Amino acid sequence: MPKKPTKTATIPPEAAPAKMKTGKTKAETVKIAKAKAVKAKSAKAKASNAKSLKAKAGGKVKAAPRFAPVPPLDPDAPDARVMDRLWSTIIARKNADPLISHSARLLSRGVNKVAQKFGEESVECLIEAVAGNHEALIAESADVLYHLLVMWVAVGLRPEDVWSELKRREGISGIAEKSARPVMLSIAETRKIP
Ligand SMILES: N=c1c2ncn([C@@H]3O[C@H](COP(=O)(O)OP(=O)(O)OP(=O)(O)O)[C@@H](O)[C@H]3O)c2ncn1[C@@H]1O[C@H](COP(=O)(O)O)[C@@H](O)[C@H]1O
Incomplete structure (x- = not known):
């Protein structure tokens, strides 16, 4: 029996997204650039926030306490x-x-x-x-x-x-x-x- 030709989906060159020199499409390159800009903006905001906190604390940044303060035990009360x-x-x-x-x-x-x-x-x-x-x-x-x-x-x-x-x-x-x-x-x- 003659072999059936297999169908392969081919995209016409005019329909395929244009590739840049980097091998990425223009849309992909724009997306990456936007993500980089957002990351840089958030890093800048973080740095400026830390700087203002440091200034408020008189140059020293105090770490937030990890646990709640312990209420003192009554020294005259019965104990364990x-x-x-x-x-x-x-x-x-x-x-x-x-x-x-x-x-x-x-x-x-x-x-x-x-x-x-x-x-x-x-x-x-x-x-x-x-x-x-x-x-x-x-x-x-x-x-x-x-x-x-x-x-x-x-x-x-x-x-x-x-x-x-x-x-x-x-x-x-x-x-x-x-x-x-x-x-x-x-x-x-x-x-x-x-
Ligand atoms: N802290 C206790 C203490 N807490 C609870 N209980 C008794 O535990 C019992 C629990 O009652 P339940 O009705 O739940 O149980 P149950 O009478 O055994 O009933 P069933 O389940 O057996 O039907 C009660 O009789 C309580 O008085 C205690 N009995 C004694 N003590 C201490 O143990 C010391 C010695 O006690 P005695 O062993 O009795 O001299 C005392 O000076 C106390 O400091």
Whole structure:
């Protein structure tokens, strides 16, 4: 069978856009020139803005603070050391009478029950947070921390184990830490809110 001639689209020379010496069409050259002019204008504006800022700051350009100022803590208010004291109280209750100590009662029921209580208190805490109930959130937060400490006692964790871990993380941005995680972890399927 004779081969069918293949059709090729040919543009008549008069319809093709005229090429400049650079190999670009006139329209392309004008477009590039316009983009260059806009870039140069914005660089000039930036430089002049920086110059006027420098003049306003008396010759010194101050970098904007990266984080909000920290409200000072009340030196006379109770602080987080209450957590250490509470842990000591709870561990001292470990073998106490469950009829006179709530901690002893919880601990006597085993780690599963303790963990379940911690989970319940956490949910109650987040409900108050979402509802915006400030006072109730304070009370629920205290419940969460108490039950967290009971859980530490139940599994044999000491507060300093956790404080050390927090100290180790000090100054390490969560953003930087997350991006340094192995790729397999970051692409693992999760339903967590990012
Ligand atoms: N911080 C707390 C603390 N916070 C909450 N709770 C108790 O936790 C209990 C939570 O009540 P829930 O009804 O939610 O739970 P539940 O009574 O176990 O009910 P179930 O789920 O078992 O049915 C209440 O009895 C609270 O009083 C606490 N109990 C004790 N402490 C501290 O622990 C110390 C030692 O307490 P005792 O172990 O009781 O001597 C105390 O001096 C406090 O400093």
